[in-house]
Amino acid sequence: MKGIIASLVALTVSVVNGQTGEPAxxxxxxxxxxxxxxxxxxxxxxxxxxxxxxxxxxxEWSAVRRPQLLQLWTEILGKLRPNEQDMQWFGDxxxxxxxxTADHGTYTQxxxxxxxxxxxxxxxxxxxxxxxxxxxxVICWTSSTPxxxxxxxxWGKWLVEHGYVVLTSWSFIRHxxxxxxxxxxAVEQLxxxxxxxxxxxxxxxxxxxxxxxxxxxxxVDGARxxxxxxxxxxxxxxxxxxxxxxxxxTVAIDPHIAINGGTNWFAPWYLDWLRPFPDIPTPxxxxxxxxxxxxxxxxxEHDHHELLALAAPRPFLLIGGKGDSEDSGGxxxxxxxxxxxxxxxxxxxxxxxxxxxxxxxxTDGHKPxxxxxxxxxxxFLNQWLQPKAAPALGRAPRMARSTVQSIGKRxxxxxxxxxxxxxxxxxxxxSGAGGRARGKLMRVSLVPHTLVxxxxxxxxxxxxxxEVTK
Numbered sequence: 001m002k003g004i005i006a007s008l009v010a011l012t013v014s015v016v017n018g019q020t021g022e023p024a025x026x027x028x029x030x031x032x033x034x035x036x037x038x039x040x041x042x043x044x045x046x047x048x049x050x051x052x053x054x055x056x057x058x059x060e061w062s063a064v065r066r067p068q069l070l071q072l073w074t075e076i077l078g079k080l081r082p083n084e085q086d087m088q089w090f091g092d093x094x095x096x097x098x099x100x101t102a103d104h105g106t107y108t109q110x111x112x113x114x115x116x117x118x119x120x121x122x123x124x125x126x127x128x129x130x131x132x133x134x135x136x137x138v139i140c141w142t143s144s145t146p147x148x149x150x151x152x153x154x155w156g157k158w159l160v161e162h163g164y165v166v167l168t169s170w171s172f173i174r175h176x177x178x179x180x181x182x183x184x185x186a187v188e189q190l191x192x193x194x195x196x197x198x199x200x201x202x203x204x205x206x207x208x209x210x211x212x213x214x215x216x217x218x219x220v221d222g223a224r225x226x227x228x229x230x231x232x233x234x235x236x237x238x239x240x241x242x243x244x245x246x247x248x249x250t251v252a253i254d255p256h257i258a259i260n261g262g263t264n265w266f267a268p269w270y271l272d273w274l275r276p277f278p279d280i281p282t283p284x285x286x287x288x289x290x291x292x293x294x295x296x297x298x299x300x301e302h303d304h305h306e307l308l309a310l311a312a313p314r315p316f317l318l319i320g321g322k323g324d325s326e327d328s329g330g331x332x333x334x335x336x337x338x339x340x341x342x343x344x345x346x347x348x349x350x351x352x353x354x355x356x357x358x359x360x361x362x363t364d365g366h367k368p369x370x371x372x373x374x375x376x377x378x379x380f381l382n383q384w385l386q387p388k389a390a391p392a393l394g395r396a397p398r399m400a401r402s403t404v405q406s407i408g409k410r411x412x413x414x415x416x417x418x419x420x421x422x423x424x425x426x427x428x429x430x431s432g433a434g435g436r437a438r439g440k441l442m443r444v445s446l447v448p449h450t451l452v453x454x455x456x457x458x459x460x461x462x463x464x465x466x467e468v469t470k
Contacts, residue, residue, distance in 0.1 A: 025338035028299040029258035030327040037266055037273055038292060043299035044327065044336065048343045051309050058351045069306050073242070075280060076271075076290050076302075078196030080243050081205050086194055091118045093213045106130060107160040109152075114169075116209050120177045123148050124210075127156050127166035128219055136224035136385040137165035137214045139207055139247070141233030143368070144174070154368040155228060158378065164385070165220050167210055171203050171236055173269045182269035196277040198287070199269050203236040204243045211246040224248055224385045228377060230368035231255070231331060235270060238304055241311035249315040249384040251377045254332045254366050257318060257340045259291065259303045263331045308344035308357065315356040317380040319373055323361040332366045356384075 030044035051069070055061050074080055082090060092115070099111040108128045113121035125148065129135055138159055140151035151168040159166050172190075173182035180186040182199075190202055207227055215222035226249040229237040234255035241250035256263035259271075266273040266288075273288040282289040292300045308316060318341060320333025327336045341359040348357040358380065364370025 025336070026342055027336070027339050028303070029261035029336040029339070031260055032262040032328055032330075033264065035264065035266075036260055037288060038260055038295075038300075040260060040292075040298050040300070043260070046297070046299040048299075048303060048305055048339050049301060050343060050346065051306065052346045052350050055350065061347065061350055066310065069310055072290070072302065073306070073310070076287055077198045077201035078277065078279070080201060081208070082194070089117045089119075089193065090209075091115055093209050094216045096213070097121060114210065114213055116172070116206055117177070122169060122172070122206070123175065125149055125152055125156070125166075125168040127152065127160040127168075129160050129163055129165065131163075133165075133219045134221040135163055135165045135219055136226070136381075136387075137167065137220045138226040138228055138381065138385070139210050139214070140166060140168045140227075141207075141229045141236060142168070142170045142174070143229075143231035143233055148175070151368075154230070155377070158374075159381070162378075162382075164381070165214065165217070167214060169210065171199075171232060172206055173199055173203075174232075182267075187268050187272070196279055198271055200236065200239045200271060201243070204239045207236070207240045208244045208246055211244065215246070221387075222246075224387075226250065226381055226385050228381075229253065229255075231366065235265070238307050241314065241316050242307040243310070245314075247314070249317075249381065250311065251317045251319065251380060253319045253368055253373060253377070254321045255318070256329065256331050256333055257304050257308075257337050260300055261327070261336070262329055262334075303340060305340040305343040308340070309347040311357075312344075312348050313351050313353045313356055315380070315384040316358070317377060318359045319376055320359070320361040321365045321367060321370075321373070322363070324363045330366070333361065335361070337361070 026047045028043045028046050028048050031038070031040045051065065052061065055065050095115050097113040099113065101111075102109045107130060110126040110128070112124050112126055114124055116122045138155070140155050140159075142148050142150045148168055148170040152166075156166040156168055173186050175181060176186040177189055178185070180189055187199060190197060190199060194202070211225050214220045214225055225247055227237055227240050227244075227247045228251035229235075230253040234252040237250050237252035238255055238257070240247055241252075256265075259265050265271050268275065271287050273291070274286055276285040277287075278285060280286060280290060282293070291302045294301060308318075318333065318337070320329070320337055322329030322332040322334040325332075325334040327334060329337075338359070338361075341357070345354060345357050348354045360372070360376040362370060362372035362376070364373045367373070
């Protein structure tokens with residue numbers, strides 16, 4: 001028993017401090033999936049391109065390099081969120097349909113449907129701890145086989161019993177309009193309605209809608225919403241971390257981080273590599289041509305280390321299941337995943353927050369739970385989402401300070417302009433500031449973001465002082 005406790009303590013310490021094993025690995029993953037449209041022989045001998053080469057400071061990363069990556073991935077994904085025409089399909093996410101409520105003693109379980117689109121109700125389970133809130137919350141999605149209730153058993157019961165609100169669901173490619181899924185029309189319905197909007201980007205936006213719903217509930221601390229997923233939903237987690245700033249911390253269990261290796265990122269229901277999109281500015285008009293602009297060189301020029309970097313400085317935990325395999329993990333992350341983590345870690349170090357990117361490579365296999373997996377995600381979420389984490393999350397060493405004197409002219413809950421913050425944009429939403437209020441920004445990012453009164457976690461400043469006026 002003492003040995004088990006010692007192992008758990010050691011793992012907790014390694015997760016809290018940020019695991020840094022295999023630091024020398026910087027090469028790409030060998031392509032082992034025979035169905036890949038890009039076999040890329042010899043890719044494993046090629047280094048993953050560095051994201052900080054020639055970048056002299058965190059300010060230069062935020063002002064120059066990060067926007068370049070954001071533009072590239074917007075071209076790949078089509079869009080990061082609905083455009084003005086698309087907004088006709090999105091209504092009030094708070095109009096939930098309650099199906100069933102059950103008292104489980106220490107928590108309440110509610111089965112409900114949320115209007116992700118005006119004509120599409122997505123199935124969810126909401127777990128609410130009893131006691132005095134507001135509580136941190138975690139959105140938990142299922143994988144490619146069990147239904148949306150599976151995360152209740154995987155993670156939800158532990159989370160709710162330890163003071164988290166939990167919202168479980170699944171990706172739209174498992175359940176979409178007219179009963180469709182990834183094999184019978186979900187992707188086609190997506191394109192028919194929204195045009196070039198890759199499924200991975202739609203998943204990120206759906207999670208954003210779920211975060212919006214959680215923030216509307218008084219039981220939830222809207223500044224402390226996390227996301228976790230396994231397999232299919234771990235793939236979604238990578239994109240949610242990069243493009244959903246409302247999510248403060250992310251856990252991805254076995255996504256297979258390499259974009260071209262043993263899994264099927266190329267599939268139509270993920271990144272749809274081979275479908276021509278007229279707005280992609282290459283002769284082939286394909287996602288593949290953007291990811292791999294130089295086919296004569298083994299390996300891809302662009303990969304998921306870029307998305308991990310776009311998630312910075314927010315905390316991200318990658319958990320792999322095949323630490324006993326060099327490059328044959330199949331859908332799992334194996335030892336060749338280290339290179340992608342190490343390249344992204346360079347960005348987190350540049351920003352002064354290396355402990356916020358963590359990689360735990362286990363031998364638990366491709367499973368949502370395990371003796372190594374469970375202590376890792378539990379320690380990580382407790383570190384970054386529990387209230388005691390507030391001071392640490394608000395500090396950003398070696399980052400410039402900037403003071404916002406006001407956030408411009410306010411009309412309803414829309415902001416027309418924002419002075420002093422280099423990342424703010426017209427149309428930014430304000431939460432928790434009715435009429436005239438003073439407080440601190442929770443988070444600022446380079447994409448349109450929600451400003452929540454709370455402690456700052458920003459690539460540009462440890463804190464932003466805010467004054468909101470009518």
